[in-house]
Amino acid sequence: MIVALLAPWFPLLTILLGMAIQDLALPLHAWSVLRPDLSLICLFYWRLYRPDRCGPLLVFLTGLTGDVMGVLPLGLHAFSRILLIILLDHFGSRLRAYDFLIIMPLLGLLVFVEELIHVVLLALFQEVPLFWLPLAGQALGTMLAAPLVVSGLILLHRMLLDPY
């Protein structure tokens, strides 16, 4: 009963959970460099395979939440993620034809592109120093974490979301 009620909200919940996890202050140096963008992985997955449960408004709102949590200018993540789902919608049918492992590097590229969009947008307001290591690290970390996260999402998708 509860699962049935929550089922439509799984994409939103997983994106928010991803956000909460990726913002954890883990006492590891590797975490500060290779911190994966878990919310983007969730967003990518749901937008690709269940776009009906992951509409533009949800993406926009989760983007705003990311801005608020990251103390960033409001609309930064919302803007970049709307741009990303335009890309995903355009190439979605092709991407769905491939196994997820093959399109995994694309996730790293998406993270990199999103970070570059942030840099460009932030540069409109203030001078932004560009550190390539965190940018590349986040892309790499996202690629590395993607198989595990996507496996969990597939499980959730098939066991809890599909029946409802």
Next chain:
Amino acid sequence: MAAFIAFVKQYRNGIVIFLLLMAAVVLLFSVRLQADGLRGLRASVIELMGPVQNVLMLPAQVIARMQGRIVDLARLDTENRWMRKELLRLQGQEIQLEEMRQENKRLRELLYMEQEPGHVTQVARIVGDSSPSFSHAFLLNAGTLRGVREEASAISPHGLVGRVVQVTSHNSMVLALTDLNSRVPAMAQRSRIRGIVSGSNDEVLQLRYVPKDADVQVDDVILTSGIDGIFPKGLLIGKVMLVDSDEPGLFQRILIKPAVNFHRLEEVRLLLPVAAPPAPPPAPPAAAPATPPGRNRTP
């Protein structure tokens, strides 16, 4: 109007995305980071996400604590190993220190012993002990190079030990009082009765050749008599522990407990007689008085 509605229906998704994109741009350019409304929104989001993050941090904290504990354990293990080694080293040092302290005490006792007139002393360490065999003798680490000569007396702070019977350049052999072949002229301190102290390869000595009517009692102190010219007079030998006058023969049977514990000896002091100073040259004959001229010189 109908065309507009049809257009919206056809491109609904695209229009929504476009509007949201514009909304994001408007937000980006209109809302200041520190705006009051945004501050409230941020507080609300943090209120919502904070507990979730707290729960999510629990495993991470547990793992971090475990990791810290493992690091601590590894460090403790290293420290423990180091301390065990250090303890072993210090135990060895402590034994060495105790050994040196005792040696220092013994040497101090030897140093403060009364000087024997007519003798110089030389301290020597016992490096060999033949006591378990049929003779009771000690090997010392001092020989002729350190001035040791045969017949030198060996004493300890407690009394007479024996005499040197053999000397090499670096070592010398001391025949202990308890040896079967040892003979030392002695006397009782109280009654001045004389006799010969002899060993028997046992822990007790015998005072021989003491007539049956001589006054010797238990606990009498026995000293060297010095009549042999080897042992200086008055060195402590021991105390009488048994007097038996019922022994057949002319003499009493007297047993003496040595003052020295031969089992615990580690250093001895050797009394080396000072060589007698050379005799002064004979005095030149007194000058003959000048003979007056014309006197006959013949006796």
